[in-house]
Amino acid sequence: MGKRLIKVGILLKQNWYVFFIFLGWFFVNYVVFYALTARDHLEALWITFYFKTLPESISLYGNFYPIISEFVIFGVIFSVITTGFFRKYNPKQTCINYARSLKNHAVIIGYSHLGRRLRRFLYKNNIECVIIEENENLVKHLIELESPVIIRKPYNINILKDANIQAAKLVFTTKNDLETLIVSTSLTRQLNTSCKIVCRCFDDSVAEILEKKIRCKTISTSKYARDHILNEVKKLNVKSTIIIGYTNLTIRLMFAFSSLGIKYTIIEKDKNKVLDIIDDQPVIVGDAKDKENLREAGIDDIDMVIALIDVADEILLIADIIRELNQDCHLMCRFFHEEVGNVLEQHFNAKVISQSKNALKNLIKEGFFEFYSEHDNYYSFSD
Incomplete structure (x- = not known):
């Protein structure tokens, strides 16, 4: 069922009594004309819908019927318009x-x-x-x-x-x-x-x-992202990292880095998020846009910074400050929007990963959409 039919259905439901009167008017008059024309179905139908006029010799009602019908039709239209005006259409x-x-x-x-x-x-x-x-x-x-x-x-x-x-x-x-x-x-x-x-x-x-x-x-989108980051860490022989933002991915990276002997420091501005680990893990509670927090985390000689921030303007500001303090460290950013990702890659020498993009690619590889191709063209993936 298309959207237009659905809209028509809603309109009919909201104005059912108006349409009932409208159809009832024509039905009653059809019965009247059917009786006056000696039970001639076709003749009664033509008169009901104005293709013919009821002869005055049979009844003067035929002269008044078209005039009265105009008022009925006008009333239906007016009622639908005013109902729509006061009730408003609800998308x-x-x-x-x-x-x-x-x-x-x-x-x-x-x-x-x-x-x-x-x-x-x-x-x-x-x-x-x-x-x-x-x-x-x-x-x-x-x-x-x-x-x-x-x-x-x-x-x-x-x-x-x-x-x-x-x-x-x-x-x-x-x-x-x-x-x-x-x-x-x-x-x-x-x-x-x-x-x-x-x-x-x-x-x-x-x-x-x-x-x-x-x-x-x-x-697990965080598991896909963790595996991707670990591949980069091993390839680049990273020994020390700063993780900006405490998320599910951060937790996975903490366990992975601990097992690999990689030093890490977490910067998180929301203290409530890190209350459970603040006494046991290297955590700095503060804003990563603050240079002092980055310096405390060792930005000057760090191997890699992993930024897990979803807000566009914030991630750009953080990337700019990181590059101001350290031009040579590897920078990995998790971000959804490709346009912002392109800016990070081109202007801040960052590697951008998208957890959702990797998750979707894996679902496609594993054939989760293949049954739709039985009746349609085979699916395609593009960004």
């Missing part, structure tokens, strides 16, 4: 209705960096997908486009039914939140026993349970 309802109408589609729970990249990939390959995201600001542009979006937490089975998840072929859970992951994945499997489910999960023990009990594929 969110169109988005939900559109989502309910899809079949053999994909569902993305969480419009994260990975969720955005997945949607873009699916859109390029003509695969319909529904987004379930509780933060309206993240999907505001999709609502304006009247794309299939549901602005709710996926904690209720009816929310998943709105996405017609029972008819989906592929479901992604991309939010970095274990509660959302566990609840939505369990409910999805209840509604759909055959679809492929791909979950983003940082906790390896939880991932193992989900794969075993719910039959889903789990991925």
